[in-house]
Amino acid sequence: MSYRIHPSERVRHTIDQRAFLRVLAEHLPVENLLSDPEDLRPYECDGLSAYRTLPWIVALPDSLEQARAVLRLCRQHGVPVVARGAGTGLSGGALPVENGVLLSLAKFNRILAIDPVNRTATVQPGVRNLAVSEAAAVHGLYYAPDPSSQIACTVGGNVAENAGGVHCLKYGLTVHNVLNLKLLTLDGDLLELGTGGLDAPGYDLLALITGSEGLLGVVAELTLKLLPLPETAQVLLAAYESIEQAGEAVAAVIAAGLIPAGLEMMDNMALRAAEEFIHAGYPVDAAAIVLCEMDGAASQVQSDIARAHAVLTASGALSVQTAPDPQTRKKFWAGRKAAFPAIGRLAPDYYCMDGTIPRSRLSRVLAGIARLSEEYGMDVANVFHAGDGNLHPLILYDANRPGDLEKAEEFGGRILELCISAGGTLSGEHGVGVEKISQMCAQFTEAELRLFHAVKAVFDPDGLLNPGKAIPTLPRCAEFGALHVHGGKLPHPELERF
Known part of the structure; x- marks a missing residue:
């Protein structure tokens, strides 16, 4: 289905396609x-394939000067422009405009x-995430952010969405692992943001x-921080008889003061799908x-694993397994990283959400999702970056059944x-996009949204860059509020206890 762009987000121009193609072809x-x-x-x-819009023109520059020319010409003629990496995003952030x-x-x-002395990699934005670690491995280094799509997603797209992955709890999101970047503005100017040091004067434009x-x-170029490959890694698999128990674990x-490299959770539907x-x-x-x-170091890992084993056991685990060898460890993680495609075998379609909540409220929010699943009559498979409270509920539906997609969207x-009411936020790593x-109108106040628009206007005064994404216009929020939010409260009585 086509994305329903709000009238206040439309960008109009007068040049026709053939004329603009001739301009670009110069x-x-x-x-x-x-x-x-x-x-x-x-x-x-x-990757959010529920929404589809055929682009007007696709430009595939192969040099910096060509990319600059495209941006300058779009600015000159008032033509909107959407940058795209590998197209693996899950929020419609790279959805074209017609x-x-x-x-x-x-x-x-x-x-x-690859600079092994300074532990950095300088790359173009279309480089795959995993390719950075593969290139750095010969030096005993790797790039820490590892979204599940790392085999295909690009580092430019990772920057756009501030991607994370299963190891972001210990090593941070993309923002913590980019040292500097080169940015093309809509005018075609090339800005260099960031520094090789820990701090720099001026506003933190890189962040x-x-x-x-x-x-x-x-983004035209990036310098990424590389880390030494850990001396060793070990993983525990703990099983629980209730999803709430697992959340409390x-x-x-x-709370025990441990900082795992990865702390992930899957419910029964997700783990069964991954196992099959x-x-x-x-x-x-x-x-x-x-x-x-x-x-980390072998002695530290041995100590931390023993402490984590004790905590998981004390939290009521039915069993706690330690991967006996590297092959088993890889299998445990392969199941988690393949959860999304595995769940895709359970229904014709699924709608993947991405919210973040305080860890202390994980079990209660999961109970709330279960109640909503019953209310809507739609199954949900839950996969989480549980350590940092990042939830990925996957709502199963059939797009060929009239009304199913709209119901999944509402759900x-x-x-x-629910995440917002629990003190969290509506995105952890997938971005806002169109989804x-x-x-966003429920997450932020009018004053905050005005500030977001003021920042955008500094870089893009005509609103040509990726219009209709991420930051709602105030008319959209006025309409959303009139239909959906009453008296400044979210219409969910079941959330009041949060």
């Missing part, structure tokens, strides 16, 4: 410009330098750009499992509002 080879509907079709959506240019960075895919979802500029691990798909050795009768990994919105833009 700066890019003709073969780098796509306009035939069949050529445009692969770009009509990202009268705009989709700027693909697929050809910017070179690793420019501002990370997670800005393509609304402020286009996660909070107990953190990967054969990871999961206990399929458990209501939920917790994966807890420690890494997903209520889950996000969560209306719920």
Whole structure:
């Protein structure tokens, strides 16, 4: 279905497609410009495939100067432009606009330098996340952020969404692992943000750009922080008879002062699907499992694993397994990383949410999701970066059944509002994109939204960069509030106890 862009978010221009193609062709080879509907079709959506819009034109520059030219010409003619990496995003952040240019960075895919002395990698934005670690491994180094899509997603897209992964609890999100970057503005200017040091004078524009979802500029080059490969890593698998118990166990691990490299959780539906798909050795009768990994020096890992084992056992685990060898450890993690495609085998479609809550409220929020599942009559498989409170409920539905997608969307919105009411936020790593833009009206006040728009206007005064994404207009929020939010409270009486 097409994304329902709010009238206040539309960008209009007067130049026709053929005329603009001729203008672009003065700066890019003709073969780098796509306009035939069949050529445009692969770009009509990202990983959130529920929404589809055919782009007006796709531009595939293969040099910095070509990319600058595209941006300058879009600014000159008032044409909206959406930057796209690998298209693995799950919030519709790279969804094209029907009268705009989709700027693909697929050809910017070179690793420019690996510096083992300073432990950095300088790369173009189209480099795959996993490729950075593969290139650095010969030096005993790796790149820590590891989203589940790391085999395909690009580092430029990771910056746009501030991606995390199963190891972000200990090693941080993308924002904590980028040292500097080069940014193309809509005017085609090249800015260099960040520094090789721990701090720099002036505003922290590097942090501002990370997670800005393509609304402020286009990343052209990045310098990433590399870490030494851990001496050893060990993982525990704990099984629980209730999902609430598992949630309390996660909070107990953190409360004990432990900092796992990864602390993940899966409910029964998710772990069964992953087991049938990967054969990871999961206990399929458990209501939920917790994966807890420690890494570092061998002596420290041995001590931390023993402490974590004691905490998980004391929290009521039915069983706690220690992976006996590296192969079993890899299988445990392979099941978790394959959870999304595995769950895709359970229903024709699923709608993946991404909210974050305080860890202490994990079990209560999970109970709230279960109540909503009963209310909507839709199954939910739950997969979490539990250590940092990042939830990924997957709502199962059938897009071919009339009304199912709309019901799944409404259900997903209520889950996000549940997260907000619990003191959390509506996104942990997938970004807002088009998926969560209306719920932004519940997360932020009018004054805060005005400030967001003021920041965007500094970089993009005409609103041409990725319009209709991430930051809602005040007219959209006025409409959302009139229909959905009453007296400043979210309409969920079951949340009042939070």
